[in-house]
Amino acid sequence: MSKNKNLHKFKNNLLLPHSYNDDFLQSMTRIVHLLRWVGIPGMEGIIWKIWGLIVLSLLLIMEGEAIWKVVKALAGWAIDLQGHRSVTARLGGTMFYSAALLCLIQCWRLSHSWREISKYWASIEWTLSVQYVPRDPNIKKRIYTVAICVSALAIVEHLVAILSSFDFSCEISTCFRKFVLKSHGFMILEHEYSIWIGLPVFFMSLIATVHWNLRDLIIMLTSMGLTSRYRRLNQCVKIVITKNNNIDEPNKANNNTEFSRMYLWRKIREAYVKQAMLVRKVDSSLGSLILLSAFFNFYFICLQLLLRITPGGSVFSLNQIYHTVSLTWVCLRTGYSVIAAADVNKCSKMALPYIYECQTQYYNIEIERLQKQLSRDYVALTGMGFFYLNRTFVLQMAGAVVTYVLVLIQYDDSDPVLPTNSTNITLF
Template sequence: MLSVIEVFAIWKLIRVLTGSTLISNGNKSLIGRVSGSIFYGNAVLSLILCWRAVNTWKKLSINWLRVETKGLLLSPDFSIKRKITFVVSFITLCAIIEHTLSMIAATGLDCPPEKYFEQYILSSHGFLLHTWEYTLWIAIPIFILSKSATILWNFQDLIIILISMGLASRYHRLNSFVKHVVRYEKRDGNMEKFKTEIYYQLNVWRNIREAYANQSALVRQVDEELGALLLLSNLNNMYFICLQLYLGLRKVDGVLINRVYYFYSLGWLMVRAVSVVLAAADVNLHSKRALPYLYSCPSSSYNIEIRRLKNQLTHDHIALSAMGFFYLDRQKLLQVAAAIVKYELILIQYDK
């Protein structure tokens, strides 16, 4: 059903571009139809990619469990459940508030209750329906599917954030274990060691190195499964942030509820987009945090496994990517912000 709406939205957009339909506000109608096509196009692709992620989750979770339980055993992260509960609750609450404000702004506070549903559909889906095309049997499926598309838009970002938190948590525990071992090496660095102690020390560092190698393989597997979803999420968020800024530069309706909705919607879009990038970037950030501990390891305890681990962490680039087009790290966030600022400066200069 989402695909049917998307095809119909593209058909309406083509009619505007070819001039085969008569509209009053051409620029405004064109922007609305492009945005509507992108919104439902994102919903269709998101549904397909989330369905694919669900189908591959069993294989991925088995591998994830194997990484957690075999080889180096680390203490569990007791705070991860609380963090995940907070993130899910926060995103759900903010998304509900944002969508509620959008429904109120679409009709205004003075809309009669008996006319609310019709006015809401015609206002929010003007790119699909004209006033003379409205019927209740068309409006009800559109209303349901618009809520489904909104849920999918938030859900795709939530998947990326939660899985990134899980990967970063594992790296954090590995880094803490390395810090503890290096502290032990510093304390007993000047003590004479027997061959059994040297062998035990070497074995510990080998297990640590293998744990990092297994973790990097897990990150690459997750990246392979979620790369398309990461690309879709970042492109979609960037488009709608630019759209909101563009509409804000042109004119925001003087009605208070419209101004409240505009600023809240823009702020929520930015928070969600930044959260996706920062959560994914934390995987790259935590993958390198053990290096300072390794460099501070005393020379008397230095061995071949420490050197191998140091080379592995230095030269192995671990990061989630958008199908290989770009890697998500903290520098990428600044690059995207700079691109948006350039876009807005061009609009201010040329928009009449």
């Protein structure tokens, strides 16, 4: 009877008595809710689902037309293969809209399952409600800061792309016609153009640009949430170890104190187990998006770098400035998303140095189990299991980019001067 009473007392002392509201979940839910405006309805009503189907249908039509123009170019049936209608530009435009289309499908799938993921996330959060686990008061601020910065930089890059393709020395209708033909010359010929084609194409290019940046933003924000939870757990381990090491007279510890300490470490160990389960559940939903992000970012970095370093045109021309801005933005976005995801793997083992500092008299079987668990269990986000996102992946990707760009330069059989406007397809 006495033992049960003590156990009930220890549980009440070690668990928070009030409900916990996860700031990350609230922030991400708002962001997922906003995605309905770009064709990702998730669990929204029927009207937003119809809008999503319209966006999906238009992207499918544009992607089908882009693929057909690539086939005609490769088969030699194309009427015009010069400038922004070259095979390189047509393939680049096809890849851009392929990225947007696949991102739309994967984000739709992710947003549809977000309610289930958030419920599981919230249920796991209760296991972190140990007395010494601190909250992360800045997670909401960091989430919105990253989202706003990525949106602002994406808008700047898109405006530079528009300026590099727009001719302001004519009437608005004529300038818009030239703009669409120049930016989408890989898909639309002059005799095929009409205002009823130009307007939807321009609008869908904006939607596709949002999707082009959205996949990396989702990876960043989700990784930040997982990393925040690991840091809180690691801080809890540090606090408990420090508190135990600072006890002046350990010999006076009674059975109740030893029992409470064992129970606390068991709760901490279970929290790490369930945190690893949460990472794997999120990875099962996010893995396809990570794989697509790595593949398309790698492709566009190679393409932009190839077109930027190949001689041709003025170094200070607006097209060359755009190439530089776009390449810089893609590299920054890719690097930050990979580093943010790699922090999950890094933080999953950061509690080990604190455990090694635990004094012998306070070391118990639960601490030993936690040490073995953190040492042997490899926790990381993956690209559907093909690769792990860790710090070395950034260097591997950079080395692969340099290698393939050199190969492309050696085997490029196009004209010495590549079309300066062909990289506009990275945005349109």
